[in-house]
Amino acid sequence: MTFAVLDDPRTLDATAPAAPRLDAAWLDAHWMPFTGNRDFKARPRMIVAGEGAYYTDTDGRKVFDGLSGLWCSGLGHGRQDIAQAIGRAALQLDYAPAFQFGHPASFELANRIVALMPEGLRHVFFTSSGSEAADTSLKMARAYWRTRGQGGKTRLIGREKGYHGVNFGGVSVGGMVGNRKAFGQGIEADHLPHTQPPAGTFQRGMPQGGGAALADRLLDLIALHDASTIAAVIVEPFSGSAGVVIPPVGYLQRLREICTQHGILLIFDEVITGFGRAGGWTGAEVFGVTPDILNFAKQVTNGAQPLGGCVVTAEIHDTFMAAGGPQYMLEFPHGYTYSAHPVACAAGNAVLQVLQQDDMPARVRALAPAFERMVHGLRGARHVADIRNFGLAAGFTLESLPEEPARRPYEVAMKCWDKGFYVRYGGDTIQLAPPFISTEAELERLVSALGDVLQETA
Numbered sequence: 095m096t097f098a099v100l101d102d103p104r105t106l107d108a109t110a111p112a113a114p115r116l117d118a119a120w121l122d123a124h125w126m127p128f129t130g131n132r133d134f135k136a137r138p139r140m141i142v143a144g145e146g147a148y149y150t151d152t153d154g155r156k157v158f159d160g161l162s163g164l165w166c167s168g169l170g171h172g173r174q175d176i177a178q179a180i181g182r183a184a185l186q187l188d189y190a191p192a193f194q195f196g197h198p199a200s201f202e203l204a205n206r207i208v209a210l211m212p213e214g215l216r217h218v219f220f221t222s223s224g225s226e227a228a229d230t231s232l233k234m235a236r237a238y239w240r241t242r243g244q245g246g247k248t249r250l251i252g253r254e255k256g257y258h259g260v261n262f263g264g265v266s267v268g269g270m271v272g273n274r275k276a277f278g279q280g281i282e283a284d285h286l287p288h289t290q291p292p293a294g295t296f297q298r299g300m301p302q303g304g305g306a307a308l309a310d311r312l313l314d315l316i317a318l319h320d321a322s323t324i325a326a327v328i329v330e331p332f333s334g335s336a337g338v339v340i341p342p343v344g345y346l347q348r349l350r351e352i353c354t355q356h357g358i359l360l361i362f363d364e365v366i367t368g369f370g371r372a373g374g375w376t377g378a379e380v381f382g383v384t385p386d387i388l389n390f391a392k393q394v395t396n397g398a399q400p401l402g403g404c405v406v407t408a409e410i411h412d413t414f415m416a417a418g419g420p421q422y423m424l425e426f427p428h429g430y431t432y433s434a435h436p437v438a439c440a441a442g443n444a445v446l447q448v449l450q451q452d453d454m455p456a457r458v459r460a461l462a463p464a465f466e467r468m469v470h471g472l473r474g475a476r477h478v479a480d481i482r483n484f485g486l487a488a489g490f491t492l493e494s495l496p497e498e499p500a501r502r503p504y505e506v507a508m509k510c511w512d513k514g515f516y517v518r519y520g521g522d523t524i525q526l527a528p529p530f531i532s533t534e535a536e537l538e539r540l541v542s543a544l545g546d547v548l549q550e551t552a
């Protein structure tokens with residue numbers, strides 16, 4: 095077998111035009127996700143290649159990837175080792191049914207993932223995305239209680255400002271009003287208060303005080319509904335999409351205590367914090383709190399293939415396995431056509447190997463103090479109302495325009511792109527999550543470009 099074709103990326107894809115057209119008629123067919131389509135199509139920003147920490151656009155400009163794609167490509171782009179693993183897997187076994195049959199790559203990846211988890215998380219259920227992981231974990235929580243004869247425990251609790259993807263479960267427990275309001279009735283869910291300090295706190299890393307008291311608000315929901323009706327609480331160890339919001343010291347510990355005391359499952363959505371971004375293999379490890387279910391996606395394949403999943407305790411897994419009935423009976427009637435996709439799992443195996451070999455969590459820990467100093471150097475910059483950071487992630491709250499809170503962040507993000515730096519905007523925030531492979535000099539240039547753009551923006 096030969097893989098020479100992979101050596102020359104120009105021969106790889108005969109289906110995408112070498113020089114994309116940018117006219118309205120060609121662009122119109124694609125309805126783009128989470129995009130102002132009318133604005134994009136009037137002024138297309140087309141990415142045609144990626145190498146290391148940089149994208150290339152249609153003009154051949156190099157653009158620094160200040161958000162690692164969408165928080166997923168910490169190892170940078172265009173890596174031969176990952177591409178070779180994907181190419182080999184696609185040639186050997188491009189697809190296999192995950193229902194009733196297995197293939198080695200998914201078992202290998204499950205074992206690799208379990209080995210990186212905190213003690214107690216033992217079994218992996220694969221999905222293709224973080225949204226699917228969120229909904230899978232919520233269904234798993236309800237089914238777990240039903241299997242244990244406590245079918246009344248169905249209530250789900252999320253948190254204000256939480257983001258758990260866009261499927262109906264995730265959007266219902268999520269706390270981003272803008273993502274919910276267009277879609278009417280979701281599934282019933284309650285929300286804990288968010289943990290964002292008041293604007294102007296300029297918190298470096300984790301806030302120190304008030305964590306346990308904030309978590310105690312879960313007791314109010316338990317008093318209201320009774321624990322006998324509550325299946326699970328889902329939170330991100332720190333939330334990315336809300337603009338990098340870190341809970342105070344003691345918050346996650348107290349949530350864990352309350353959940354354990356009252357028989358409620360604790361789910362961590364580690365789609366952003368998993369596999370390096372927080373400076374450890376998981377936020378659970380970094381913050382010293384182990385959930386019952388831990389969701390992952392994004393960095394597990396470096397973004398090179400769609401893959402996500404839920405890692406669960408032996409207790410949860412074994413409850414399903416011990417449920418009885420004939421041996422061929424499904425223990426959990428749930429799964430996706432692309433669950434445990436062989437090519438995605440091959441990417442995951444290659445990525446975890448590189449993350450481990452190069453000890454990327456240690457690199458994140460090493461870069462984090464300099465990154466913190468740089469981003470907080472923008473305190474006092476024009477429009478900046480607040481700055482927060484953890485690991486290799488930072489969020490800037492901008493002073494809002496009264497009628498259009500999202501406009502300024504959007505303009506800032508687009509101007510950064512024009513200057514050769516990709517950053518993300520969301521709500522009234524700008525978000526940075528640069529690749530783990532970034533140098534300090536690149537981080538300096540990124541933050542200083544953002545400072546220049548803020549100064550130039552009305």
Ligand code: PLP
Nearest residue numbers: 223224225257258259363365366
């Ligand atoms: N959960 C969290 C914490 C996320 O940040 C995201 C995506 O940003 C998701 C879930 C959804 O993942 P996906 O877009 O892969 O469905």
